[in-house]
Amino acid sequence: MATLGSLLAVNAQRHPDRPALIFEGAEVTERSYVELDREVNQYANALLSLGVSKGDRVAVLSPNSDRFVLAIYGAFKIGAIVTPFNPRSTARELAYLLEDSGAAVLLFADATAAAVRGLAGLEAPAGGAAMPAEAAAAPAAQLLALDGADGFPDFHALAATMPSDAPRVDVSEDDDCMIIYTSGTTGQPKGALFDHHRLLWVGNGMAALGVSSFDRNLHVAPMYHCAELVLFVLSGFSMGTTHVVLPAFEPAAVLDALERHRISVFLGVPTMYQLMLTVPGIEQRDLSSWRLGFFGAAPMPATAVEKLVATLPSVGFMQLCGPTEGGPSGIYSTPEEVAARPDATGRWSTVNCEVRLVNEAGEDVAVGVTGEIILRGEAIMKGYWNKPEATAEAIRDGWLHTGDLAVRDADGFITVVDRLKDMIITGGRNVYSVEVENALAGHPAVQDVAIVSREHDTFGETIVAVVTLAPGAAATLEGLREHGAEYLADYKLPRELVFRDIPRNASGKILKHVLRSEIREAAAAL
Template sequence: MTTLAGVLARTARRCPDRIAVQFGDVALTYAELDREVDALAAELAGRGLAQGDRMLLLAGNSDAFVVAVYAGLRLGAIVVPINPRSAPTEIDYLATDTGARLLLFGPEVADGVRAWHSLPDRTGEAEPLALGAVEGYDDVRSAARDHAARKHAARGHAARPAHVEVSEDDDALIIYTSGTTGRPKGALFDHRRVLWVGINTSIGMGLRDGERMLHVAPLYHAASLNMLLLNGMMLGATHVILPAFEPATVADTLARERITFFFGVPTMYTHLLRLPDLADRDLSRLRICLYGAAPMPAHTAEALVAALPDAWIVQACGQTEGGPGGILLHHDDVVARPEASGRVAVPNTEVRIVDPSGNDVEPGGVGEMIMRGESMMKGYWRKPEATAETVRDGWVHTGDLARIDEDGYITLVDRLKDLIITGGANVYSAEVEGVLAAHPAVGDLAVVGRRNEEYGEIVVAVVDLAPGASLTLDELREYGRTQLSGYKLPRELTIGAVPRNPSGKILKHRLRVDLDG
């Protein structure tokens, strides 16, 4: 069947001896990965996981994460990957919201699972099962391997789960949104939609059979999971996985493992570019560098192009609700217009920039980016009102405000909910951030509005200083004065950390709460 787990089985038959997953000392060929998935699926079926059940997956980047995802999919369950740094109350919200039957977790997050399981007012009833040795919990991965080995010894073949008829129209994944504006919502996808994400990504970025992909961005995130991991299995890619981002380790791995494709959020590239010996490494095999999940300052994009002359630099700008899907800025356009967010829609996707009445805006105008295509979500899990608000006449309304110019370049300028209106004038925070982020004293920056009796809102810059730097409000305003109108310049400066989620997106709702008290 044309399903995600079916694709893995086909690839295992096509190139059984090719390395599929490499994590630390673990290297699984496609044949070995397929057998491990079968074994864990059989174990989970014996513990009651059935078709249509929800399975929470709380684990960091690892081979165990990959095996667990496919084991759930092979049973026809709906896999719900969640942030391994989730607080106990957040785990409970997701377990309750999905009505999950099982919670599979990695040993590295055992303390968080214990804390969730000990909550006095816990409502989620998912049974926690470990993907490794954890005191007090069943290790289902080891159990699956032991059962498979015993069955193979007795009957001469590996353990397989009971046959389940899974179709491409069956639900496969619930991926929760970033929650940058409040509580996250679960975007629901069936197998067909996720397969289309892979097709669109491969066409749009020129991916090839046998790519060597480095995964360091969180695998539970839609971009890493749908665009790269699940898609890469169709291509017979080798997935080299790191547990966390450390600049020198990433650079060394890119060179040593002859990586051909790398995805990172802008802050990762910023730290890589700061390595004094980056140019000493042989990165000639690196064909494609993808960035996205958050805006990249133009000066960083320019520096990336200069530092990696052999690589094709691509920006993807979209949303979880799109699969993800949205717009692309290809290498030549990154060079020509590094401040832009995209110029062409992802293949098999339509994108428009519209005014509040749904009409296309004229070149130079600002409107909401909307999109439709085969990879769009079915809707938000058990939230029909939120679905109806976001998906209208087949179009996903992203809530992103964007400007389109005469040459077709699209530049995100803000979120609808983040728009700052000061003295009756609109200020788009992304525009201000793009200018001020280039100040040499700025390590990280966010621009938000704070309530003000006279102006309605005033512009506030929150700056995390570069090492050893200092900065005053007057210095920051003077720096931005040549490129920004006076009303767009910050009236207040706050020095401190800029809160971001694991995808690199700024948590502006948290900043606004802190500023408004």
């Protein structure tokens, strides 16, 4: 049976000299498929030499890099379970993730060394007590540097001494291979568990959307995150595409790479595309090789989608929407549908997935009625790692309950209107924060906006607009309400206004629990 590691080896045989991985770090490095497969085998054998076994968790903490790819595929080859972590994690967050996953080793990049060193200063609770959410303890995992951080064993140097033959470990399609932690937009992250079968099915879905082995894929979105990692990194290496990796996002550098490497496939979160559109002369760039531009992970205002399509008419833009727990599978819109309905989130379920919109009783809702998106398919997670109660709540009768609220129109277009936990009830009426955000996003002074609520003695909840102003711009609550009144009923308009930068996670999702907490604490202090 096929696995993620075995397909890398197959592609090394099928087209050994094809460029597999180009990394534009301090120095540009390039590996063919046969070179990449041999080096991955060295990483795999290095893990075995350290006592890592099939089923052990291998945590990886790194910005986008070639060694991130080597580390995860080295783990796949020995049947270990990869657990990629956010490279911006603090020591305390790392301690929680290591404790929760039970990782045997942590392979980390030098850029994250400060947080790793901070682990040593964390003390375990006395008497063997359970670790509370606000506390953390130093982990038992081996800490190994991917690029020579001072004071830690150099894992990359160790791997260079290892044989490049494939390790003799029997790995099957049904073996667990990855724990991907949720973004934690509503609190402490949970680990979604997948086997090779589920993640290979995601690759089948990407092929159905038009990605082929002849494509050249640019990776700029964080590779530890489910969308970039599964949809484009893993699926691409399984197909045999060429991968170009940038260490970080910078708008002009992305456009340079799209031109220089003749990129054909690119995923960007909405914020990336909006910043790329501000680069002077974007219309004059030679982007003739770029044929598919994917976006998703967070809502993009219809006005931004329209500008993107108008500025780059030769690119077929496709919208994807699916949760980490879904693999991510879910819904999508074709380029023609994106252009025709920039306000919608998707129209079709991915090829390996069924989608329904249901009410609280689990019954399908009618056209035009808001319901929760639930999913069923080959790529849905096995469950949350070591959290059976949370798994039972999320997966019921084989259906994954996403917590996303959406409405389907008569033409079949589905539009996500809010997270179930983010819906605001004011004066007994439901207000969907995404709808309000989209209305205010078109105000010329607004660079970014989030809608949250705080408690109100009379109405239950009152609506608060959190706004990041465009450079040199100014705005008032009255002005924003006047602008929003063109699109929304009065009860949906904000009653309070806060100016600040909008906190977002790596996929661009707004961390609303952070904003709600700050706003409610500020109100309590008055």
